[in-house]
Amino acid sequence: MEFTTLTVTAAQHVATVTLNRPDVRNAFNETVIAELTGAFRALGSEPTVRAIVLAGNGPAFCAGADLNWMKKMAGYSHDENRSDALTLAQMLHTIWACPKPVIARIHGDTYAGGVGLVAACDIAVAAQTVNFCLSEARLGLLPATISPYVIRAMGEQAARRYFITAERFGAAEALRLGFVHEVVPGDMLDAKVSEIAAALVANSPNAVRESKRLVQEVSGRAIDDALLADTAERIAAIRASDEGREGVRSFLEKRSPSWRPA
Known part of the structure; x- marks a missing residue:
C-alpha cells in the first residue's frame, strides 16, 4: 500500500x-x-x-x-x-x-x-x-x-x-x-x-493471537458455567493445534520451538 x-x-x-x-x-x-x-x-x-x-x-x-x-x-x-x-x-x-x-x-x-x-x-x-x-x-x-x-x-x-x-x-x-x-x-x-x-516475536504467533482475543472476550463476563465451558474449549483447541503440540514437544526436548527466530 x-x-x-x-x-x-x-x-x-x-x-x-x-x-x-x-x-x-x-x-x-x-x-x-x-x-x-x-x-x-x-x-x-x-x-x-x-x-x-x-x-x-x-x-x-x-x-x-x-x-x-x-x-x-x-x-x-x-x-x-x-x-x-x-x-x-x-x-x-x-x-x-x-x-x-x-x-x-x-x-x-x-x-x-x-x-x-x-x-x-x-x-x-x-x-x-x-x-x-x-x-x-x-x-x-x-x-x-x-x-x-x-x-x-x-x-x-x-x-x-x-x-x-x-x-x-x-x-x-x-x-x-x-x-x-x-x-x-x-x-x-x-x-x-x-x-x-x-x-x-519469541512466542507462538497463534498463542499470542488467541491470548489477545481471550482477554477481549472474557473480560467483564460472569464466571458461570458458560464461561467455564468456553475457557475449557479454548485450551483444548490450542493444545491440539500444531503450535501447541510443537511448543510442548520443544519444551520436553529442551530445544527452541520452530516459530522462534534464530
Whole structure:
C-alpha cells in the first residue's frame, strides 16, 4: 500500500506504522483515518508480521483531530457527522481487534483522539515527558468514539474525572492509572519498545493471537458455567493445534520451538 500520512516499515517480524504529519502534530483527518484502517487490516493479515508498533513523527505522538477537518465537520448535517464519526470508530476498532499485538510508542504529547489511539493498542510505552489530555469538553464536545477503549484502559473512575475536567496528566499519572504499561526516559524509549517486541516475536504467533482475543472476550463476563465451558474449549483447541503440540514437544526436548527466530 502507498500512504501520504503514514510510513510503514518492517524488520524482524515487527512492522512499524508511523503517523507522519509532524507539521500538524500528527492530528488526524479523513485521510489518516482511512490509511490507518487500511494499514492495520493489511498488516493484521500479513503472515510475516508478528507484532506492530504504532509511533509518531515530530514533536507530538498525536494531537487528536485536525483543525481544518473540524472546521469542515462544523458544517456537516447530523447524518454526515454520524457517518464521519463512524469511520473513526471503525478505525479504532480495527486497531483494537487486529490479530497481531500492537505496541504504542508514545514519544510526545497525546491529546483527545490520540489518547484513543493509545487505548486501542495492547501495550503502551511512554517517554517520561509525555502529557495526555482528553480535551474534548473544552471545545463543547465529548470523547464518544474513543470512550470504549479509554474507559477499559484507565478505568471508570479515572475516565469520569478526565473526561469532564479535560485536565492534562503526565506519564507518571498514566502509569499509576494503568493506562500505560511502561514509562522510560526518552533516550530509552526505542530500547524498551524493541525489548517488548522481541518478547512478542519469541512466542507462538497463534498463542499470542488467541491470548489477545481471550482477554477481549472474557473480560467483564460472569464466571458461570458458560464461561467455564468456553475457557475449557479454548485450551483444548490450542493444545491440539500444531503450535501447541510443537511448543510442548520443544519444551520436553529442551530445544527452541520452530516459530522462534534464530
